[in-house]
Amino acid sequence: MADAAMTGHGRRVWFRQGTPLKIAVLAILIALIVLPLVRTVLFTLQPETIRAWSDVLTGRLSTNLFYKPLGNTLLIGAVVSTGCVLLGGFLAWLVVMTNVPFRRTIGVMATLPFMIPSFAAALAWGALFRNDRVGGQVGWLQGLGLDIPDWLAWGMVPTLIVLTLHYFSLAFTIIAAALATVNSDLVEAAQIAGAKGRRILMGIILPVTTPALVAAGSLCFAGAVSNFATPALLGLPVRMQTLSTRLFGMIEVGQVGRGYVIGILLVLISGAFLWAGNRIVSGRRSYTTITGKGGRAKRFDLRGARWPLFAVAMVVMLSSTVVPVIVLTASSLAPSSANLFSDWTLHYWIGQSDPSFAQGIPGIAYNEDIVRALTVTLGLGLAVAFTGMFVGLLASYTTARFREGWMSAAITQISFLPLLVPGIAFGAAYIAYLGAPIGPFPALYGTFALLVIAATAYLLPFSVQTGRAVIQQVGGELEESARITGAGFARRLAAITVPLAIRGLAAGGILIFVKIIRDLSLVVLLFTPTMPVLSVLAYRYASEGFGQFANAITVVILFLSIAATLIASRLQAKSQPWLQS
Template sequence: MSTISLSERGRAFAASPGLVLKLVVLAIIGVLIAGPLLKILAETLRPETMQAWSDVLVGRLSRNLFWLPLTNTLALGFGVATGCVLIGGFLAWLVVMTDIPFRRTIGVMATLPFMIPSFATALAWGSLFRNSRVGGQVGFVEGLGFAVPDWLAWGMVPTLIVLIAHYYSLAFTVIAAALATVNSDLVEAAQLAGARRRRILSGIVLPVALPAIVAGASLTFAGAVSNFAAPALLGLPVRMQTLATRLFGMIEIGQTARGYVIAILLILVSAFFLWLGNRVISGRRSYATVTGKGGRSKRFALGPARLPLFSAALLICVLTTIVPVAILVASSLAPSSSALLSNWTLHYWTGLSSASVAQGQPGIWHNPAILTATGITVGLGASVALTGTMIGLLVAFALARYRGGFLSGLINQISFLPLLVPGIAFGAAYIALFGAPIGPFPALYGSFALLVLAATAYLVPFSAQTGRAVIQQVSGDLDESARLTGAGFLRRLGAITVPLAIRGLSAGALIIFVKIVRDLSLVVLLFTPTMPLLSVLAYRYASEGFTQFANAITVVVLVISIGATLLANRLQAKTQPWLKD
């Protein structure tokens, strides 16, 4: 009887709709995502590499290899999460729930800092506050004759400030969306009952927004602990190590086993706090904020505090959006960071090689390495946008059209796994898997193909989410009708789904393009002189003291990223509910 039952289950499984598609999708994401992560674990469990675990965790070097970097990493994570929730929550409250002037402007500006790469903000900070402790050029403030203390120029404090300035947009977006669901009737009823503003905030607004606050904190924490650029530019010169920079250092000097152990531990730290945040959120889902009644927009009157609060909000937005970009542009034109506003020159952009300037380095438009990196970076972005969109569409189609079952759950879990993996750890996993030949296949390290594969896999969660959104726009009845007439899967996808959802797919592809063009953490370990990328070149130039070149390259990255993002927003034509009247 049990045999018959098993046989019947097998036939039912084989006959389940979408089985072939699910198996194909599972094989693709298994190779792209699960394979590298399993390989990096296997590399540390071989007899000759098992020693790396004890070296990192309990050996005589463990304090410098792991425990001090872990302490710095957690300090950055908690500090950034706290700062982002405070700033993002403050701006979200002003934009959504008060009568602050120019709400739309503040709301738009508060979403922009995440478009600016963290290494761009770190470079701008260095151009302003760099002192002479590590040699080389000093920043603008010290150039004016003011002594910049070490704690402000290097280490934990500037890294915290830069990462908060970069990530608070995430907290703002999540919290603002939650505050937009607060029923104004509840607020008005509390006001009629005589409740004071502080009581309304603590008794109504905060409980509703708490899940979003926790989500914003966990997202910004994960971003901070996995960030490589800011700690590398502002911390490494004074030997402040985080897990991300220590991982990079181990791989760079050839101690790959120790590097892989640190990568696994970094993944566990990031995943644990994301899981903890999700657990807290899942326990707070009892607040119903959307009812069948129409909500009315009623905002707190700020009274005399209206203009001071607007000034504070505008100052935060200007300092984190306009000022960093302006500093980078000025620094790319100035002869040195200490003289940002005088003797501007176009040498770092269009100048020819001169022995008296920058050790003979020509401007970026005449620099073969930078021009090559520009072409490779744009080509990588376009390639990943194409491959990522295709794979995301397949994943979304398999999950949206053929719901339920064990395979669907497995596909869903694996496709969103990269969200738990810091970029630099994911890059290390790809080196572990593809850095050596696999059977008849040659090693891919240093090739364009490896960059495309790693970036495509790392961005599968974003591409799958975009694909799911556009799939839901197309009625399943159309696909079913075409299937009944004998149209195959690829035919239905190419003739129905893609044409009807082309604008959404294009917008999603542009977002993927932007993410990889400005990324440093993922590609910094995959960089080779034969396969240069703009973000890594900017980091290398900054590390070697060529500040103007680093800033000029970063401006190019910003122009490409912002242009593509604005085009994506135009295609999406999404409305932000918290900006509506």
Template sequence: MTVPLRRLRPSLARYGLTAAMALILVVLVAAPLATILIQTLQSGGGAWADVLASRLSQNLFWRPATNTMIIGLAVAGGCVLLGGFLAWLVVMTDVPGRPLIAFMATLPFMIPSFATALAWGSVFRNGRVGGAGGLLEGLGFSVPDWLSWGMVPTIVVLIAHYYALAFTVIAAALSTVNGDLVEAAQMTGASRKRILFGIVLPVVTPAVIAGGSLAFAGAVSNFAAPALLGLPVRMQTLSTRLFGMIEIGQTERGYVLAILLIAISAIFLGIGNRILNSRRSFATISGKGARPRRFTLGTMRLPLALLAWTVCILTTLLPILLLLAASLAPSSLSLFSDWTLHYWIGAADPAFARGQPGIFHHPQLISALTTTLMLGAGVVFAANALGLLIAVALTRQKVPVLSNAVSQLSFLPMLLPGIAFAAAYIALYGAPIGPLPALYGTKLLLGLALTAAMLPFAVQTGRATVAQISGDIDEAARMTGAGFFHRLWAITLPLAARGLAAGLLISFVNVIGDLAITVLLYTPTSPLLAVLSYSYASDGFHQFANAVTLVILVISMLATCAATLLRGRRRQTFA
């Protein structure tokens, strides 16, 4: 039986698009990960033995792994408690100022973790490990080492950074709790405590586990906070140890650490999924409509509101104000006196700041700013273009098995620690591949890695946007003879423009604030802003580091505000 060519073409087009996306994802995601595993096995597994079972293994893996686990579990627990508390206040109580508290509670994740770490150092740093002390030491307080450096400040900084994730997930789950359950319990005389722990908490268990898992994965892979607050006292985590191995040329050991770091993240995410799957049902939404029920806080209304506002201010406004003061003060011992603009616009002076000019007089800053903006724009456009094509393939042109593989591969970078992902790119593309030259130390390698890392955000944004466009419009255009790319350009892009632009801006914020990937892959002759800030801080030039970090924050906040405005207009358009 002969199949008509016009009936065969749609199938070929569908298969071709999905297959092309699968091939690109193999190149960007699967191949680098497979390469690091292969390279660690090529030498007979010697690198594995060195890391896991040698006299060096205690310092190479076991102690950093223990520190990583402690930080990950503590941050996950702290984020669930803090984010869950704020989510409960905003969604289920009559606390005043709920919308503004909800907005403030989502901002910390937009502030790079190294910014919060620098702000912590401006207040709590002591001079026992070299360099100047912080504000408290300048006021005459003796700040203990455990509060200045190491495990405790790293955990606090990471909780302040990641609790926004737990808040967002738990708040979304609490908003779906059927108010009839709460009302029925109140009618039987159940106390507020019994309702909270007996009804509300069990039904939002999936969100609690998801929020804790996201915070854990972020904490164990974070490089900036343990590097700035832990390395001065030789506290190593897997991410900082991995960076050290790559930096000194022990790449195979670094790749082993990358695989182990990925495995730890995967194991704990798998445990969370297993716990969720073991529960029979979390259903709280039925076919009947139900009004939300809010707890009346009574005399605790104002104290709890004050507590919520204190948390929000300490994790959003205060770090920014401290960074601003620390970028103007000659000494962090006295943050609010003798301010000077030298660290911003001053010319080089041998008698001041060891001859370092202000950041806007330093050619490296201008180069880093230009490179960051251009690379960020290029990465987000490439990632969102791929994300849109993948979204179209998954939403409109499904292919059995292959579509599922594309979906899984596009989401995989979300689960991978950034610094381990960067190590995988060095393993595959750091050396020549046939006629292709080595990309190590080039902007192209950095751009490819960041594009792959942004794909989960781009694909999810693309799928959500494409799903709102009726397939009948595309089918009608196809019937008139319009080709795939013509339909994409003339129909899909205009209708999805605002949603895609909002996703593009959010991806841009993530790119310019990324340190875990860029610290391994940046071009030495032209570092990015995040790497420049880290380099200044590592060399003891904290005022310059704070100033560069504020530049990043200003760019991030402008992009975030633009994304918020676009989303607001998009909601009005579809209302």
């Protein structure tokens, strides 16, 4: 009897600590995230593929296979991260700490560029600056008679500009949040002591915001080195290779072993810089700026520089948001990008096949490939929004309600691991993982299921973050009361947690929807003619010289992204009424 009582007690403790749920969630995360990465490494260590390591690192082709792309990749990462911190920091300082006119407008517009796909900005750049070096249509500026130099039309310089204008909004968001916590007492004390504005900036504000600067720089670096679309569209035509484009090229031509090795090295490089950034921040502790004392915001008086600095900020905002949208829309209507704002036609939108126009390719409304891609993309977005939020909710629920034990720590660490893996490398990992049969399970390459599984795993950090916010809105005592009455886990989740936080869940799901429908790097390797998606189709059209079709598809993606983002913002405001004040 005593043994039975002890066994029953141990079983109750086991369930009360959430051990079965932890095991289930951990198994799901290992299957989604860890196994693809492990499978990729093991594939390169097989006898027939292990030579790929020496080919990439020490072989006679290693310079072109790895070291030149590595140099380009590191240069892009260093310049873009520096530019993003300077540009994002400047705008954050203007919005948070100065009396610049229309601060709120600048703040809202500064968050928009990251919502626009990087390949959209790259396509817009080509429509404006493309010259005749690689043949095909020239851009609008050369169409006006201007001589556009090669360095401005193709290669490293436009890649750096486009990526900086894309990622600076990420730096702005991080740095602005840090500047908002700077205690005005520090600034006022320095002013009383006679310190000038430059001294205050260099001696107080910059040291206090160092963690945010490092975090913003490391995230922008990781994003830039893993970006595929921009260097592919602006660099590949002049044979400028980065690790991401080289990885894509190797797998495209069937040299998957070399491609996987490059992917593994890309993961290590991206992860190393993110780790170093976190290490620098965590190693410094003297950044306390929020105390028990209240403080009003202290803004610098720009005096006569108010309007000039506002003009500088608006030039950056318009260049990164409004101009690309206008150029893409105009290009989707113009027969030639050289005549961007004249002789507009709706053929690229609603025209039927005409052998004398656009090589007989019909407009997107009548193009079966594009219509199918739109259907697949919308289905993929909805499916990933559901599966991502479901898995993310399970993971965040487990770590929030059952925090003790190593399994909870492992769930947290694994769920954020995809942040360290560039999208194109993650796509390559899933080809190695599910591209071939595993025991009784068939190969999934070219199927909708592979797209959903890979995208769910890749976006898991965002769904877990959203799920964590949702769980924090629901008091644990409600579920505890239901548990006492005999309600099981599934019953409590379905009857209490989900209904009470449905708006937050819906908003998070919509944001995941937006991220996947405009993603290119993850799906570019998973694309097949039988399972097309809009972003890859736009890239293919652009690569083949059909810029108008590519830009029209991109406008559709932008419309879907903006509409879904506005819906998500509205849902978040209703689920969090304090945001409306």
